[in-house]
Amino acid sequence: MLKKFFILCSGADTDILNDCSIGEQNKYAGIGATVFFTAVMATIAASYALYTVFDNLYSSIFFGLIWGLLIFNLDRYLVSTIKKRDNIIDEILQATPRIFLAVIIAIVISKPLELKIFEKEINQVLLEQKNDLTLANQNQIAEQFNPKIDELNKQILDLQSQINTKETEVNALYDTYISEAEGTAGTKLLGKGPVYKEKREKHDAGLIELQQLKTDNKTKIIALESEIKSLQKDYNTNVATTQPIINNFDGLMARITALGKLPWLPSFFIFLLFLAIETSPIIAKLLSPKGEFDFKLQDQETTIKTWTLQKVAERNLLLKTDNEINNKVYNEIADEQDVINYKRKKARELMQHQADAFLKNQKSVL
Structure with a gap:
């Protein structure tokens, strides 16, 4: 079986x-x-x-x-x-x-x-490729967010620098009016005289400005930090969204390509x-x-081929003979008077029908 x-x-x-x-x-x-x-x-x-x-x-x-x-x-x-x-x-x-x-x-x-x-070796190659793709993907996404984040951080530093500068200025005013009161600088008169009062008022005004500046800049810094967190969140979302595509990078084409690296x-x-x-x-x-089967198959095929060629040759010969007989018969009856008269009669009838049809057509047009 x-x-x-x-x-x-x-x-x-x-x-x-x-x-x-x-x-x-x-x-x-x-x-x-x-x-x-x-x-x-x-x-x-x-x-x-x-x-x-x-x-x-x-x-x-x-x-x-x-x-x-x-x-x-x-x-x-x-x-x-x-x-x-x-x-x-x-x-x-x-x-x-x-x-x-x-x-x-x-x-x-x-x-x-x-x-x-x-498969194991290919998986190792694919793992290395996935790691490279992950890093490249993170870098490409970071290029979309980092410039904006850097700009916001710079703005935060500028706002903080304004506070630090103002604090330095207020501290300097504090040292000035304290030194005036102690008589170690300025007029060098011990006590709280008119100059001391003027410098103290200047310091107090600067202190109020410092407090206001801190309040305003703190609000701005909080807003900027919130925007930075939003951008970082968007960055993490984009990374998390694209990572599954990289994780699924193990299809047929990827495996064939990895096989080529082995x-x-x-x-x-x-x-x-x-x-x-x-x-x-x-x-x-x-x-x-050539075996027994080949010889028998050849015998069968050549038998059919020979028989087919014979039948085709017989049909061609039959067609040729029939054409010769038809030509001979038509040549013999071509000169017979009865055939000519009959042909003339039919031709006359045909011409009459054509003339009648033409006349009828002309009348319909008129």
Whole structure:
């Protein structure tokens, strides 16, 4: 039962192969088994590749089965259409486009399996890329907010500098009127005289201005700090919004790109393995000598071809002969008087009908 199934997978004519030897049947069963297991590997590879895209097990398996059936049909077609010839050059020319297509199929099948085999290494590469993208993303977003935040901080420093300057000025006025009262500076008269009073009033006025300045600037600083917090909140929101996009940077294309950053030799050997599997049925048919099945198939095809060519030749000869007979008959009756008179009568009737129709048309126009 299994042998019949693999023979069916090989695409060979079972009616002819059933009359062949056991060895010939085993050869095509082996070719069919290669075609079948290649399709199985294609199903597994496609399912994994699609799982990285859809992230759904059932959808991935469903479309993976469709892809496996497509590969199975292609491989079966490639193997079944290669026929043994009497000239090795003709066989190579016949197999060249099929081998080229088999190489493409091998690449398509091997790549998803490479992604699975080197999954841990790929994850490490993706992690490094995600970290780089995270830093780059934070820097890019910061470039949108940092200039405004720096400007607000500068304004806060300016407001604080105004308070510090005013405090220094008021402190200086305080030292001045205290020194005047102690007689250590100014008039150097001990006691609270008119000069002391003037300087004290000047200090008190400056102190009131300082208090007012502190109140006004504090309000402005609180507003600026609130604006800075709002900008920082917007920055954190943008970072939090864009981070999931970076975290999900592990799709099929990203993994293929990450695979390209790994050493190429292991991937190349895996590709060679699948290339050998994919092209082995074609190479086997090219290298094997003509077998019993090939001779019987050639006999059947040449029989049908010869019979078809004979029928076409007979139809062409029949057509040619019939044309010659018709020409001869028409040439013989062309000079008969009865035929001429009958032709003249019908021509006269036709001209009369045309004249009547023309007259009727002219009357309708007038």
